[in-house]
Amino acid sequence: MAKITLDNIAHSYLSTPKDESDYALRLIDNIWDDGGAYALLGPSGCGKTTLLNIISGLLVPSKGRVLFDGKDVTNLPPEKRNIAQVFQFPVLYDTMTVFNNLAFPLKNRGFNKEDINKRVLEVAQILDLTDSLNKKAARLSADAKQKISLGRGLVREDVAAILFDEPLTVIDPHLKWQLRGKLKEVHEQLKLTFIYVTHDQVEALTFADQVIVMYEGAIVQIGTPQELFENPSHKFVGYFIGSPGMNFLPCKLNGNKAMINGIGIELDDKTADLGHKSHGNLELGIRPLYLEVHPQEVENSVPALVKSIEDQGTYKIITASLSGNILRARLPEGKETFSENAWLRFPKSWIRLFANDKLLTRP
Amino acid sequence: MDKWKDNKAWFLVLPVFLIVAFSAVIPLMTVVNYSIQDIFGPGQRVFVGTEWFKEVLSDVRLHEALWRQLLFSGLVLLIEMPLGILIALMMPKKGWGASISLVLIALPLLIPWNVIGTIWIIFTRPDIGLLGATINGLGIGFDHTASSLDAWVTLMLMEVWHWTPLVALLAYAGLRAIPEAYFQAAKIDGASTWATFWYIQLPKMRGVLTIALLLRFMDSFLIYAEPFVLTGGGPGNSTTFLSIYLVKVAVGQFDLGPAAAFSLVYFLIILLFSWLFYQVLQNVGKGETS
């Protein structure tokens, strides 16, 4: 296991980059602790795979250094960095059995037969592959194959980190569920550093202790899933995390209220204070989960038009229009029926203000 | 089923149908006709049934030619396949180097086959040929017109030079199709270059190599122009391969009957291998999981 430090990393795929937009990865300065489960989350093209390849050694960054436990490994290739990688599609040695696939990294490193045997059996047990050890690897299902890919990394007891590049891409949804749980279980057991790249926020948030949200080559926010959900530091994080994403309403302040086309939403003192001190375009953000919708008027609520209600199985999504702004809210599974009108209540503790796309918080 | 209803398609196919009929089917029928008759002259024919087949199949010289042919094809494959793979492994993967090396490799394939024979005759002449003179200058007596061994060596060199590029091109295509991730994973697993070749590249090239193998076997089994131009089948019979022998019988001796029977047997052998080829191709398609 190793502490991974990214020291002022930046990367451009062009040989002579001129300005910021030529960089696939802008300034990254980051430390990853031993044994954590990290997710790099972001849309296609945000630089997460570039960053992963720099950590693994498949790519040498244009600028900056990569350190493993304080040692500069920037120019070392992957095999010298002691990392393992699981790819988007299963990468296996087709001609070998499952056992030999798992034993391969150890054979190449000169371990003796007994040690190899012991280690392979251990890892096979952790991954529930014990029954398949003698089968030809090529015949197994996609999720089993991915487990084998992971296993090849786990057999090496001195592995510094295991990197995952969107590993569940080719797995069926119902198996995705199991494999995800298995990955988390393995992490809990072995406490190795896992770095997981994905564009799927459900995968990232359930798997990681710390999520690094990336957008257009830069890190936008790092935090626990809960922090990202409750206090997104940037409008992008509010939008990208959560299904549906955060609601944003352009507003102006009037005393302790946020005014949306003449309709006032009450804020708590601290939030209002931050709003008054800020500059730039102000927006009120609230997550669909926290926005309350009532069929009749209740205290502190504002009227809105109901556009649609969709049954999502475990909950319903109600889309409403408040003064021309579209909002979405989550309704628990229940028997409430709504007519054309609904009353929305914005709980003060869950309102967030954003100025010029950035979250207003106490310093 | 719709195709039966679509009459327009038949008109498009008709020209090809007619051409194939005239250039292949009818001549084939003619050969079959000759193979079961004894022809003394125009208008003088006697039906002899399977007699020619019996004669041909018991002809000692035919057996010799067949063994020579098999030996030749076997040796050729033994050299061409590994050499082709090696060349493919050494060719650059992308950029200008890739394009240039592809063109260079393909050059021998573009030369007409009898011209190749001619090139190599001159190339290996002990007096004026670059290779011939050099070797003789080193004190090694090398003359493909006199020594059977030298003739074989020359033929093999020529054949390998001519056709290894095909194997190389097919192997190259096969190698390019392997996703980069496999090599990355191998590096991460600490695999040596040999292990990477043996466990990743070779298995993944299975499909193209099978095609290359069968194509080369069939082609070398049919070989005619190059050895005919180079050695004419000599010295003696040492390089008289199957098709050369066939032509000798048919044209040289004007024994149309046995020649026709022989052609059919030859045709059936090739047909057998084509069928094998087809079967393997079908299974190769299925076997590819990944």
Place this chain on the structure above:
Amino acid sequence: MSLSMKNINLTVNEEIYLKDISLDFESGSTNIFLGRTLAGKTSLLRIMAGLDRPDSGRIFVNGKDVTGVSVRKRNISMVYQQFINYPSFTIYENIASPLKILGMDKTKIDRRVRQVAEMLHLESMLDRIPTELSGGQQQRCAIARALVKDSTLLLLDEPLVNLDYKLREELQIDLQDIFKQRDAIVVYTTTEPAEALKLGGNIAVLDKGRMIQTGVTSQVYHKPASIKVAEVFSDPPINLLSCSVDGASIKFGQNLTIPLKGHLSQLASGNYIAGIRSNHLYLNCQNQNDIKLETIVELAEINGSETFIHVDYGTTKLVVQEVGVYSRKIDSTIMIYLDPSNLFIFSESGSLILSPDNRSPEKLL
């Protein structure tokens, strides 16, 4: 337009791809085919399009038998998983291509192309070529090309599966609106229950080539006809517990016996399989009727606003889904609570007997 498929069967190399499928479609309807990979969704779609012929069975359009008619003669559009566009045409030309083939005049083509491009937010990219666009934009171009023809049958084969999560969400909303405005029969295949629910409409659940349930999407969700349907149509997977009824009480596992109440009281004695969705299992007691299960925590997954706790109840694995962030230690013993009125009861052979929604027993299928 109406489309009917009767007794469609397809066997390839001795493997049954489709068995005895019969479905009816009406204009202006959105129809989802839900199933795991290799369930037969794509095969069925191809037969509907006319790209393949079934071994037996017939297809009728407006009462006319079109089973043998080639795909070119049918008025259909299809969108694939891989973003398929003409690589050398601009986006404008790509979208216009079906109309050009139909011989429409230029001004009309222009109007239609721009209309559809606007619907899919492509107006600013009309003069670019597909390789210059992102995945999401390329797929939108493919969808635009399918929509511009105004065909009577619009087929989409997992069109969003290769796109980013967020993009998928947005397109699902856009597509919903687009489908509502059309008169065509829309058929959309997917492996994801959530996507099926978002798109609504009617659903046909497929499993190993067989159609195991059809109906209005949310209704099928709330009342799966069999365990198989419940399994295919749930994410997280539905929790299943074996139980047995003896007279007036029902027994779960080894030592939990409760009296039959509510909709369960109609059950005859025997062995059953009870099903309950993850979001109906709670970490805290919700009301008096709740029954308590003693379980051991295997894993806790938090996604920022919800917690999924995987527990072991004896030899059965269960998943609890709760809103809010809760942490529980692995290997600790926790109680989970469920209200028996939320239970599905299935027969041992898998068919639905009771569902929480209605109180009368289903006829055994």
